[in-house]
Amino acid sequence: TQLLEQSPQFLSIQEGENLTVYCNSSSVFSSLQWYRQEPGEGPVLLVTVVTGGEVKKLKRLTFQFGDARKDSSLHITAAQPGDTGLYLCAGRHSGTYKYIFGTGTRLKVLA
Amino acid sequence: DVKVTQSSRYLVKRTGEKVFLECVQDMDHENMFWYRQDPGLGLRLIYFSYDVKMKEKGDIPEGYSVSREKKERFSLILESASTNQTSMYLCASSLNLGGGSEAFFGQGTRLTVV
Numbered sequence: 001t002q003l004l005e006q007s008p009q010f011l012s013i014q015e016g017e018n019l020t021v022y023c024n025s026s027s028v029f030s031s032l033q034w035y036r037q038e039p040g041e042g043p044v045l046l047v048t049v050v051t052g053g054e055v056k057k058l059k060r061l062t063f064q065f066g067d068a069r070k071d072s073s074l075h076i077t078a079a080q081p082g083d084t085g086l087y088l089c090a091g092r093h094s095g096t097y098k099y100i101f102g103t104g105t106r107l108k109v110l111a
Numbered sequence: 112d113v114k115v116t117q118s119s120r121y122l123v124k125r126t127g128e129k130v131f132l133e134c135v136q137d138m139d140h141e142n143m144f145w146y147r148q149d150p151g152l153g154l155r156l157i158y159f160s161y162d163v164k165m166k167e168k169g170d171i172p173e174g175y176s177v178s179r180e181k182k183e184r185f186s187l188i189l190e191s192a193s194t195n196q197t198s199m200y201l202c203a204s205s206l207n208l209g210g211g212s213e214a215f216f217g218q219g220t221r222l223t224v225v
Contacts, residue, residue, distance in 0.1 A: 042201050042216025097208035101153035
């Protein structure tokens with residue numbers, strides 16, 4: 001099973017800093033999702049992107065789908081302790097129902 | 112509020128035992144999924160069900176089976192638990208498949224096989 005590679009794997013930053021998380025693959029996806037998973041809970045959907053080059057914003061979070069639809073990034077501005085969690089990307093190939101999940105980025109924001 | 116509920120948060124079972132993980136959703140969704148989550152490997156799909164009594168193998172079905180007798184309930188069965196099945200198990204449901212379909216996840220069951 002092909003995985004989506006996420007980087008960095010771990011990230012610990014101070015409150016107020018900016019950060020970017022990357023999700024990369026060698027194959028093209030028809031749609032890509034980002035989830036956040038807090039400790040002891042299941043993942044919760046943040047956003048779905050479907051068009052190459054698409055940018056979506058969710059408060060301080062900015063999501064971008066690569067032009068070739070092979071990669072995506074998540075940028076957080078002025079991180080807060082409430083952003084702490086595991087961030088997962090998930091991509092779906094055309095013609096399938098299954099989402100392939102990335103390896104995850106574990107973010108810790110220190111107050 | 113939509114809800115997917117897994118019957119146990121933590122389970123400890125012995126090697127060779129038959130293990131049942133239960134999942135119930137209250138959203139009248141057609142589609143239900145079982146994943147396992149391991150560090151550095153993301154979520155991997157074990158089985159998927161798109162209707163009552165209908166199932167499809169995911170990427171890692173070996174050593175597992177599933178049962179869906181009612182629309183709201185999807186059970187994962189470990190026929191003979193082994194230590195390499197120690198993992199976090201996540202159940203999910205969705206209204207639609209593909210496109211922008213949103214998967215709603217349960218809180219997870221952390222299974223330890225000793």
